[in-house]
Amino acid sequence: MEATAPAIAPGEPLSAAAAMRRPSRFGDKAFEWLTLAMALTVVVLIILIGWQLWDGSALAVKKFGFHFLVTSTWDPVADQFGALPFIYGTLISSLIALLIAVPLGIATAAYLTELAPLWIRQPLVSLIEMLAAIPSVILGLWGIFVMIPWLRDYPLPLLKRFFGWTPFFSGPIYGPCMLAGGIIIAVMILPIITSVSREILRSVPDLQREAAYGLGATRWEATRIAVLSYAKKGLFGAVILGLGRALGETMAVTMVIGNTPQIAASLFKPGYTLASVLANEFTEATSDIYLQALFEIGLVLFGITILVNLLAQLLLRTIATTSATRAVQ
Amino acid sequence: MTTPERGVMERVEQPTETPSNGEPAPALTFQAKNVSIWYGEKRAIDNVTLDVASKAVTAIIGPSGCGKSTFLRALNRMHELTPKTRMEGTVLLHGEDLYSGTVDPAIVRRRVGMIFQKSNPFPTMTIGENVIVGLRLNGVRNQKFLNERLEKSLRMAALWDEVKDDLHKPGTSLSGGQQQRLCIARALAVEPEVILMDEPCSALDPIATAKIEELIYELKARYTIVTVTHNMQQAGRISDYTAFFYLGRLIEFGPTTKIFTNPTEKQTEDYITGRFG
Numbered sequence: 139m140e141a142t143a144p145a146i147a148p149g150e151p152l153s154a155a156a157a158m159r160r161p162s163r164f165g166d167k168a169f170e171w172l173t174l175a176m177a178l179t180v181v182v183l184i185i186l187i188g189w190q191l192w193d194g195s196a197l198a199v200k201k202f203g204f205h206f207l208v209t210s211t212w213d214p215v216a217d218q219f220g221a222l223p224f225i226y227g228t229l230i231s232s233l234i235a236l237l238i239a240v241p242l243g244i245a246t247a248a249y250l251t252e253l254a255p256l257w258i259r260q261p262l263v264s265l266i267e268m269l270a271a272i273p274s275v276i277l278g279l280w281g282i283f284v285m286i287p288w289l290r291d292y293p294l295p296l297l298k299r300f301f302g303w304t305p306f307f308s309g310p311i312y313g314p315c316m317l318a319g320g321i322i323i324a325v326m327i328l329p330i331i332t333s334v335s336r337e338i339l340r341s342v343p344d345l346q347r348e349a350a351y352g353l354g355a356t357r358w359e360a361t362r363i364a365v366l367s368y369a370k371k372g373l374f375g376a377v378i379l380g381l382g383r384a385l386g387e388t389m390a391v392t393m394v395i396g397n398t399p400q401i402a403a404s405l406f407k408p409g410y411t412l413a414s415v416l417a418n419e420f421t422e423a424t425s426d427i428y429l430q431a432l433f434e435i436g437l438v439l440f441g442i443t444i445l446v447n448l449l450a451q452l453l454l455r456t457i458a459t460t461s462a463t464r465a466v467q
Numbered sequence: 468m469t470t471p472e473r474g475v476m477e478r479v480e481q482p483t484e485t486p487s488n489g490e491p492a493p494a495l496t497f498q499a500k501n502v503s504i505w506y507g508e509k510r511a512i513d514n515v516t517l518d519v520a521s522k523a524v525t526a527i528i529g530p531s532g533c534g535k536s537t538f539l540r541a542l543n544r545m546h547e548l549t550p551k552t553r554m555e556g557t558v559l560l561h562g563e564d565l566y567s568g569t570v571d572p573a574i575v576r577r578r579v580g581m582i583f584q585k586s587n588p589f590p591t592m593t594i595g596e597n598v599i600v601g602l603r604l605n606g607v608r609n610q611k612f613l614n615e616r617l618e619k620s621l622r623m624a625a626l627w628d629e630v631k632d633d634l635h636k637p638g639t640s641l642s643g644g645q646q647q648r649l650c651i652a653r654a655l656a657v658e659p660e661v662i663l664m665d666e667p668c669s670a671l672d673p674i675a676t677a678k679i680e681e682l683i684y685e686l687k688a689r690y691t692i693v694t695v696t697h698n699m700q701q702a703g704r705i706s707d708y709t710a711f712f713y714l715g716r717l718i719e720f721g722p723t724t725k726i727f728t729n730p731t732e733k734q735t736e737d738y739i740t741g742r743f744g
Contacts, residue, residue: 256550349587349650351548353601353657354577363600367591 191437198430199437206434212399212415214422219431221438223399227316227409228442231391232384234320234405235327240377242324243331244366250332251339252347252361263336270329278393281322286313286394289321294406305403312396317405319395323387327380334379338372339365371454378450385443388413412439493520495561496661496691497542502556504537504546511537513715514556519661519708524683524692526706526723528699530738534715535695539663542693543579544572560661577605580654582664586646588638588653595634597649601657616656624652625682644675651682655690662686664694668701680705699739703727711735 192199198206202219209220246266250259294311301307342365350360366373388411396408397418412435423429497519504512512534519525519542527535540546541558544565558565565575588597598620599613607613617634621627626648630641638649647667654662664683668676683692683705696702702709702723709726711718711734719726719735730736 343587345583345585345587346589348545348548348581348583349589349653351545351573352543352576352581352583353604353653354573354575355604356573359604363589363592363604367589370591 188437188440191433191440194433195430195437198427198434201427202431202434206431207438210399210401214419214425214428214431217425217427219427219434221412221435223401224410224412224415224435225438225442226401227319227395227399228385228411228413228439230316230405231319231323231395231409231411232381234317235323235384235387236377236381238321238324239328239331239380243328243376243380244335244373246332247335247339248361248366250336252365253357263333266329266332269325270333274326274387274389275393277322277325278390281318281390281394282314285321286318289313289318298406306405309402309404309406311406312408314394314396314408315406316395316402316409319391319409319411320405322390322394323384326387326390327383330383331376331380334376335373338369338376341372342368374450374454378447381446381450382443385446386413386439388417392417412436412442493523495519496521497693498557498559498562499538499541500557500559502538502541502554502558504534504541504555505553506537506549507551511715512541515712515715515717517710517717517720519691519693521691522687522689523707524687524694524705525708525710526702527693527695527710527712528697528702528738529712529718531697533712535712536665538712539665539693539695540581542661542663543576543581545576545581547572577601577657578659579661579663580657580659582647582650582654582662582667584666585670586643586650588641588646588649590637590639592638593635594630594638594641594649597638598652598656601653605657620652620656623655623686624648625678625685626652642675644671644678647671647675647679648682651679651686655686659690661691661693664692666695666697669697676701699741711738713738 198219202209206219206221207225208222209218210222211218211220212223213219246262250262254262290311290313294317297307298311346364346368347360350364355363391411392414395411395414397410397414398408399410399415400407402409416432416435416439419428420432423432495518497517499515499517499519502512502515502517503510515534515538517538527539529535537546541554542565546552546554554566560575560579564570588594589600592600595617598617599607602613602616618627618631621630626645629645630649633640638646641649647670651662651667667683668679671679680701683694686692687707694702694706706723708721709723710720711726711730711732713734719730719732721731726735727739730739
């Protein structure tokens with residue numbers, strides 16, 4: 139047999155082979171640096187944005203200090219700025235959104251991967267992707283002209299009738315309110331939660347499903363013990379991704395939440411979010427301190443988003459390490 | 468007061484018919500008649516008729532793609548999980564049609580357990596939870612009963628001594644061979660009548676394989692076992708009956724000693740002597 143490849147003779151030093159391959163090694167290095175530069179861009183961008191927000195709000199931070207985070211007065215005329223109602227509004231509206239969108243999204247994903255007949259899957263997936271493609275402002279308009287009147291006429295009075303004894307569903311029903319804001323955010327984050335969850339459930343090995351079915355599990359049982367349980371870490375990631383979106387969601391929320399900086403237990407009362415106040419008031423910020431306060435709002439929102447992501451990663455890591463230590467013990 | 472076994476499975480009394488020709492025929496667990504299976508347009512099993520004897524090991528051998536796994540899966544309706552399958556023919560389990568409209572596949576699979584090519588313990592469950600998960604699915608809540616069955620199943624799977632102090636660790640912390648025995652224990656815990664094994668040793672090293680083979684030998688005193696294997700020596704070592712499949716058809720079926728020493732069909736002989744496959 140004749141060797142056709144430019145083989146290295148047996149016994150020849152390996153450095154000879156390296157010499158032969160030097161040109162492609164240069165390409166390799168170039169590729170490495172290029173990709174590293176790309177990856178660093180993201181890091182630099184995040185640091186720059188954070189620094190800009192910090193720099194832009196320096197005066198306000200100095201003037202209001204910690205009070206900015208814990209006071210509720212937002213009075214640009216009197217130069218009084220407290221961000222608490224906005225922080226509250228952002229957190230509560232996102233929480234409402236998660237409470238609605240997470241069960242809905244995960245259940246839809248489970249239906250799509252485990253139960254739905256084949257012919258229904260692709261059309262349903264396309265529809266969900268279309269929901270994600272609807273511009274935020276259109277969804278806001280729909281919220282104002284369709285969702286809010288409907289909420290005011292049917293579901294909200296019902297909620298009030300049955301849960302009116304709790305502080306959350308008491309008081310008069312205006313229309314634009316915290317609950318409406320949460321619901322519109324839920325609509326907006328539903329597609330991402332659904333499609334990420336679907337990918338995660340699809341990645342569960344069939345062998346896991348077969349293990350459950352082989353024991354005589356019904357479809358619900360197999361989905362529960364073999365699929366959802368296997369995928370729970372990934373599903374948690376999907377939820378965090380949704381939360382990240384929810385915290386920053388601006389346009390549609392601004393249109394339905396009522397834009398009133400107040401902290402009220404009742405979800406029927408209007409609220410305000412960090413993102414909304416930024417969008418609404420930037421054009422009106424005439425004084426330096428007003429603009430700086432808005433910058434600080436941006437900084438707070440940036441901080442909350444990063445904090446949520448860090449907490450989520452920490453939580454994931456603890457789950458991962460506890461199961462790993464359990465594995466080696 | 469709950470009786471532990473309640474709802475676990477409804478056993479059907481085995482008909483003990485003996486053919487009139489005088490020879491005591493072995494009691495049958497499965498009777499497959501004219502079974503054909505399609506995946507979409509492709510026919511994977513072509514008109515197979517095969518009887519599986521009770522409390523014996525039946526091995527299904529044949530080259531890759533000959534339909535042996537498909538046929539095995541038809542014995543507990545697992546093949547239905549693959550989309551677009553179609554089946555013709557009948558499969559009787561102790562004389563009862565597995566595919567009649569009133570039979571729930573989940574109940575079939577509780578009576579006909581299955582072991583897979585790769586071990587598949589549930590990674591989020593401990594060793595102990597993995598073993599009793601099938602009982603939990605059946606609604607068994609009696610802790611004492613669960614503990615007893617846990618130990619009994621692990622002992623039967625020859626795993627108890629190795630894991631008895633580690634029952635709280637994840638099932639996936641075990642070695643490959645141990646995981647496969649854990650899966651056997653998990654299947655045994657629901658007290659099936661039959662255990663189907665789909666190349667149970669194909670991912671294991673020789674020592675782990677030997678342990679599983681030994682286990683199969685012990686288990687056949689109590690269970691009917693049908694195993695698919697691509698390892699002919701293994702079929703020769705562990706089985707009482709051997710079925711040779713080729714291109715979706717059953718070429719030859721009989722006692723293992725006969726198939727291996729004096730096959731009737733030329734194709735069987737060629738395959739067993741290693742001339743193809």
